[in-house]
Amino acid sequence: MTSASQLELDLDVFQGPFDLLLAVLLREEISLAEVELGQIVLAYVDHLDETGEMDLEAVTEFLVLIAALLELKSRLLLPGQEDDLELGPQEAADELLARMLEYRRYRDAAAVFERIFEREAGVLYRSAPPPPELRRAALDAAVQAYEPDRLGSALGELLAPPPDPDTAHIRATVSVQRRLGVIREALREGSGVLDFDAAFGREDRFTQAVTLFALLELHRRGEATWAQKDTFGPIEVRGG
């Protein structure tokens, strides 16, 4: 069972199932600002690891929820950038609900799309070139419809060195455990010191997110501390 509702949480401000946490958030009994979302993700990843099952629908719902919570929390924590968007807890709860409803709308539409696609897959169309005597006429009537530069620029794009490889298909193999290993190794290589930004490297966003959770986890276990001399200056991760 990978449903997020089965997830038992043990946070500083809250202990209990994830469902209940959502309920208390909606009833404004605790503020989203106090909830460590990273820990929820870690707990969920562990939970998935333990159960060894993958119910895609449940996982998707969890991701929609956690993404919405993350965005809401970041807006709670960083007010002022867009003053009119400052959210109180009630607005945050309403928006969380709105976000889930919006996702549901497209999830339901997708189910209808899958059925239509399946039904229409049984409808076959003829795909045959017109007989030769009719094709010849087409040439006489042909007038310019395309710009030759379109071909040149398409070729230019194909000659260009490819962008960084798309690692979307291997995301599932990124785990907090594995990132912990990478960070510990980097700490050893740097004699116990690691630049915070360097820990992320040029990985894709998902790996970067998992890396952040791994760094938080090291901090929580007391394996590493973080130090920042100047506001917005470089952050140093030091092995404990």
Added chain:
Amino acid sequence: MSANGLHPSLEALLFLSSDPVSAAQLAEALEVEEEDVAAALESLESDLERGGRGVRLRRVAGGYTLAAVPEAEDAARRLLAKPRTPPLTHAQAEVLAIVAYLQPVARPEIARIRGVSSDSAVASLTERGMIEERGRSRFGAVTYATTTLFERLFGLSGLDALPDPAQFDPTPEDERELRERLLKAGEQRSE
């Protein structure tokens, strides 16, 4: 010319054309009025529906085209050695629904709605020819729209024939239910 009198030529033109053709194109080719073509198409359609025939008239992607009757699908696939195209994955169907209703729509907006990056579903839908890049948003992100192949694959006469999006609007009951579901655990706990 009577509606029936146009049937043979209409059927021949639809048979020869591999893309859907509009009533206006047919009228121009047949050198008759568009309303005559429209009437003949209607009577041809009902003739074909009457049974005993192997093709049906369909309105797809802004035009008319003939399609084989679905009963012949299995035999046709055996004859043409043409397997069914793989079904849509859930992720592809969700992305397709978002693009279909919100087009043109940028990738970050798709990701925001789904809560996850949708790059791989966007890429496979593009490769399958169902969506394509269509300009850029005002923030510079590539935007996507559905293609005419999408309309053909879904048997849609056009984008206005998409399932009415209102049917997916959450009702106040849905909303209350979701809120209640989220609150339920709390109620149980405080009992």
Added chain:
Amino acid sequence: MSANGLHPSLEALLFLSSDPVSAAQLAEALEVEEEDVAAALESLESDLERGGRGVRLRRVAGGYTLAAVPEAEDAARRLLAKPRTPPLTHAQAEVLAIVAYLQPVARPEIARIRGVSSDSAVASLTERGMIEERGRSRFGAVTYATTTLFERLFGLSGLDALPDPAQFDPTPEDERELRERLLKAGEQRSE
């Protein structure tokens, strides 16, 4: 099954096949006896001859095929003489550029350069008459080249009037280098 009972499926199969099919092939696909197919073909033929229909059954070398009635030829020429020129998709533009600059070029090579299978783009460009099969590579793969229609639709006086690729790429290339560089970039893309 009676001869008439087979009509719809038979008509559908003949409608879908672009090449002539034999009675044996039809019988196998329909999972019936060949003599039943032969009888159904005969009765379908006379049905079609009876008038009011836009197609006829033709016996040609290799089997049976449907053909449009001759009366519709002028209208068909008017309809099909205007090549339909919908905007090129990104994939189609890439395939067309590869074929235009490297012709003759084999399908696997196109896939290697683009880093993705390009069958659907190749099929629609062939269908629109912009590229065509032209011989085989030394490995036996079908190779493609652009057509005169392609030159007409791009307003080119000939292939030497294609835009100089150097204009879109810093280093001038001769054709062999161009092919090698495209393949190299493609391999990096699909890594």
